[in-house]
Amino acid sequence: MKPPPFHYVRCSSAADAVALLSEGGEDAKLLAGGQSLVPLLNFRLARPSLLVDINHIEDLDYVREDEAELCIGALTRQATLERTSLRSCWDAIAEAVPLIGHYPTRFRGTVGGSIAHADPSAEIPVLCLGYGARLTLVGAGNQRIVVADDFFLGPFMTLIEPSEILTDVCLTAPPLGASTAFEEFSERHGDFALASVFAGMQLIDGVCSWVRIAAAGVGPTPVRAAAAEAALLGSRASDADLREAAAALASECSIRDDFHCSAKARSEIANELALRALTRARGKQVGVAGRRSEGLHQPSSESSAGEDN
Amino acid sequence: MEQMSDQDSPLRSRTDPAVVAMVGSDDIVEVTFELNGTATTLRCSVRWTLADMLREKARVTGTHLGCEHGVCGACTVIVDGEPVRSCVMLAVQVEGSSVRTIEGLCPSGELHPVQRAFHESHALQCGFCTPGFIMLSVGLLEREPDASKGRIRDVLSSNLCRCTGYRPILRAVRSAQREMSQ
Amino acid sequence: MLAAEPKSVGRPVLRKEDNRLIKGLGCYVADVNRPDQVYARIVRSQVAHAKLLGVHLEEARARPGCVAAFAATDIPDIAQKKIPVRITPSRLDQFALQTPLAVDKVRYVGEPIAVVVATDPYVAEDVAEDVWAEMEELPPHLDPLSAGGSVLHEMVPDNIVGDIDTSNGEDVDGLFRNADVLLHQRFSIHRHSAAPLEPRGLVAEADPQTGRLVVWGPTKVKHFNKRVLASMLDLPDNRILLIEPDVGGGFGPRGEFYPEDFLIPWLALRLKRPVKWIEDRAENFVALNHSREHVIDLTIAAQSDGTLLGFRCTDWCSVGAYVRTTGLTVAKLVGLHLSGPYRWRGFSSKVIGVLTNKTPLGTYRGPGEVEATFVRERALDILAAKLGLDPTDIRRRNLIPAEALPYRVETGPRSETLEYGSGNYPAMFDRLLANAGYQELKDEQARRRELGEAVGIGVACFLDQGGIGPFEQARVVAEVDGTFTGYVGVASVGQGVQTALAQILADEIGVSVDRARILHHDTDSIEDGMGAYASRTTSVGGSALVLAARQLKDNARRAGAQRFGVAEHEVELRADEVWARDGRVVTFRALECEASARFETSAIDFSFGSVLATVSVDRGTGRVRVERYVGHYDVGRAVNPLIVRGQLEGGAAQGIGGILLEELAYDDRGQPLCTSFMDYMLPTLSEVPYIETAWSEFPSEDNLIGAKGAGEAGIIGSMAVIANAVADALDPDRMVVTSTPLRADRVLGLLRASSSAPPHGISSTLDST
Secondary structure, three states, rough: OOOOEEEEOOOHHHHHHHHHHHHHHHHHHEOOOOOOHHHHHHHOOOOEEEEEOOOOOOOOOOEEOOOOOEEEEOOHHHHHHHOOOOOHHHHHHHHHHOOOOOHHHHHEEEEEHHHHHOOOOOOHHHHHOOOOOEEEEOOOOOEEEEHHHHHHHEOEEOOOOOEEEEEEEEEEEEOOOOOEEEEOOOOOOOOEEEEEEEEEEEOOOOOEEEEEEEEEEEOOOOOOOHHHHHHOOOOOOOOHHHOOOOHHHOOOOOOOOOOOOOHHHHHHHHHHHHHHHHHHHHOOOOOOOOOOOOOOOOOOOOOOOOOOO | HHHHHOOOHHHHOOOOOOOOOOOOOOOEEEEEEEOOOOOEEEEEEEOOHHHHHHHHHHOOHHHHOOOOOOOOOOOOEOOOOOEEHHHHHHHHHHHOEEEEHHHHOHHHHHHHHHHHHHHHHOOOOOOOOHHHHHHHHHHHHHHHHOHHHHHHHHOOOOOOOOOOOOOHHHHHHHHHHHHHHH | OOOOOOOOOOOOOOOOHHHHHOOOOOOOHHHOOOOEEEEEEEEOOOOOOOOEEEEEOOHHHHOEEEEEEHHHHOOOOOOOOOOOOOOHHHOOHHOOOOOOOOOOOOOOOEEEEEEEEOHHHHHHHHHHHHOOEEEOOOOOOOOOOOOOOOOOOOOOOOOOEEEEEEEEOHHHHHHHHHHHHHHHHHEEOOEEOOOOOOOOOOEEEEEEOOOOEEEEOOOHHHHHHHHHHHHHOOOOHHHHEEEOOOOOOOOOOOOOOOOOOOHHHHHHHOOOOOOOEEEEHHHHHHHEEOOOOOOEEEEEOOOOOOOOEEEEEEEEEEEEEOOOOOHHHHHHHHHHOOOOOOOOEEEEEEEEEOOOOOEEEOOOOOOOHHHHHHHHHHHHHHHHHHHOOOOOHHHHHOOOOOHHEEEEEEOOOOOEEEEOOOOHHHHHHHHHHHHHHHHHOOOOOOOOOOOOEEEEEEEEEEEEOOOOOOOEEEEEEEEEOOEEEEEEEEOOOOHHHHHHHHHHHHHHHHOOOHEEEEEOOOOOOOOOOOOOOOOOHHHHHHHHHHHHHHHHHHHHHHHHHHHHHHOOOHHEEEEEEEEEEOOOOEEEOOOOEEEEEEOOOOEEEEEEEEEEEEEEEEOOOOOOEEEEEEEEOOOOOOHHHHHHHHHHHHHHHHHHHHHHOOOOOOOOOEEEEEOOOOOOOOOOHHOOOOEEEEEEEOOOOOOOOOOOOOOOHHOOHHHHHHHHHHHHHHHOOOOOOOOOOOHHHHHHHHHHHOOOOOOOOOOOOEOOO
């Protein structure tokens, strides 16, 4: 499983990258972290004629938080984001990023790369939808900003034009005092998720005044669960309300059966994850600690009897 | 593809890294980096992975290929202090970097605490995944000497082993952690 | 006089193998490089079933960097070069053997149709892509149960390559008539891959000086493979040398003779250059023997107090497109292991090998035993639930008691008699339950069920067979530096053979273990050997070593006495020294002693094992989490407890992955859906619990070590015990689990099914007669 032949060039600025992409045509591809692209090269599922290595572009590796937004350079490594302390409204990021791939892959994988690659089960695109991200795309002689809701077109397909490069992603801060949570299910540690859900919520005087629900694994792209959000907005976010919202998400599930998981099971899982994410987000609002169903540092489910040191 | 082979292409004149030869469809480049503390320059095709450059050009074969798609971790090495999967990095990407492989862990012959712990905990059977696990663990413990047991479990879940059932590996890493903290 | 060296057998001696491996200085086949070598790449069929009309190599040969390209038409007599069956032949297997390259038909995705050679492995892959084939596709035959359908091999018209009957005891129909209850159930078990972490590889070179063909990479059954290769190349055996490098896991499929085991050496001879071939993971998934795919019908007759009477069983085993070297072994062992450690008044089974357009089947750790145990232990649980018995009680009632051992099980006129030797099954089962704290677990389960959790407890009992003969040879040499080298014909697949056998050798001579080394690496070092499989390396290989060491001591005594000019009875052996009465002493090494011996056995060791597991099932996602996994095994004698424990834990982990995560699936065109580690999911640390392992030692009387084998025991009960635990978690009648794997979406389906009554889709019938 060795890559097919290609030409390779490093560049040191976004403008340079754009110029190289223009010259290279449809068969030119950007190489950032490589954790998605190089396996595709090894399988020979990708056969670019030119690889443009953008790892040396400066100024695209940053995390800047202010009151209104969180801006992340496209070349920021996932591990960097994982290590960055952020205030509590960005909890969903702290919960999601450690679930992306594995520890070693996060040193190389980039935030922008994950967004541009647009694997339908990826975590960062869900965060983009949940946080209403604005994505900056730089092309030949122009720059545009696209909102996340419009950005994902299909599996591995986005609005990025062949000669454009994603440079920055700015997530919109939730209203002051809102809470967020992220839930994911994969059968094995670190695997592509069968489904994942972002939930953001704010309760004012017991009434849900802001809600965001986004999910992956329920369709060909990550989705904003508009019907589920509508069900919750203005409600008291009771258990029944949350169940209804979770069910609304699941009923919009348009994924097909695949070998790993039937569509029916996937929608059941999405339903369950939505319920858990919403419950925890609500719990953070009312000051009740929630137990995360998956993820890190969970109390080991092994019995303590006989456990090694 | 054809425009890239045009010698007059503006792209060709500013190609970085410089192509020093062309063999068949392959552009050959030179990669200069630090390998286990020694400055090294090697030639290979731009499409070669870091793992293959190490194994075939530098002839350090302790880094193993179990899958070539970045899942098993048998190919783990440490680049600029970070454990990474060398089968999904291109060789050219380590230009100017420091690369450490299993062979570089005990240059003087004395075992690294992680190596010794693997031996004493019977944390290897066939040994194929072992260098990858050792480099992953060394990378983690150097960066996070006080990693909790849960953190270690999470990180060790990155790599695959088919022989041991993993618990001896976990014991070995925690034992090495204790030794390294002294 | 020196104090006697303390014995090392039985002690957890750290492994000799480790030093190189932890430093990255192992030499696996991919690390072998020969001067001027070229790189081979196999071109494989992308179609499951087709007439092969032509293979086009022109473009491949024209690509710069291509050294050569060959298809079947380039290899003389290839149609006669069929890879033979090594064990368990069947009626029509001669008509379903594989040639190294497809000749006029392809029968599975992954079947080799051409081989190309290039100057580096990247270019070799480019060259391979230039090869194309003309094919006329045929419908694939994929379901072992479907009669008719496409015929794979002309002379096997119904795709049934053979069958094996077993029968025992009283007439089964009579038992059924007189039973209080009959349970009938169909089970299906999915296809597995052993998936060793190191893919296969070979480096072949015709040594210009000696004229010998040297091949690095073979393992497991090197001497047999050497003979096959010699025959296929028309060379005398002694012109071939097979060298076993370090091996990254075997588990059964690695080391059998595959098409590449002919092609790569053939290329080396043809091209007069060393040829290196390293398989990649995608190839490994379609080329390495698969295993375990069966549909099994089982009917059990019992009394209402749980006493087992008899059973009848039919196993349709999907053997894949060709019969490989292990023949019908997988199916045969299902038939032999169904009865297990229980008393039955009679039984009969038929196992049927059905050809299917999939990768061929081979043996995989605990072959047939894992599957038989799953089917029987599931059936016992279903029966127990229906009779209102605790699963442990129905087992206790029927386990063969200690006083009945050795216990002979006839299996029919054309099948071998099984003899279960030493042991105490009920006592070991009780020990397991005590170790696990069974009653406390039940109490805790009740508490957690009150809180709405789906938690289950499962048990399983089984027999593991090992120590298979017919022989091993060993040669021991006293080296000039005071060490002893034992040459053996077994193989290493990473299981620690060098250490365990060194302990045996050191103890027999009476020296410390660091003065003994074991070499098994090549076919020259010992004249013949059977190899590493069926948990025999320590017991049979070790016995040969013991005999050789004893012979060495006899030789030393004789030579020393002669040296001193005294009678043999007048000298004394102290460790590796021969002492005369007058104080003269001479060492074995000074006497240049060496000795060979052969250990033969026709016995098969059967050892009892039992396991308990607890699981919790997440009702919302279908995830099964294994909370506890407790095993108690009879290893006969633990030569090295560290190694024994490692084998038992590793086997259990592999089995847990096998039932909960791993699955090889095909679509309805015969295309494999799992050709990477992203689709075939080996468990990580997070999916494997702490495996609690304990053992008893009831020594085998059939070998000189007393060992019964630990390499497979760890996996044999794993599928059954996890399935039983999940069934217990999901459904009080424990009926819903009848097929594997138990991945999240299947478990969600079972949860849906078990919440409605009666459970639908269950073809279990329970008749009161």
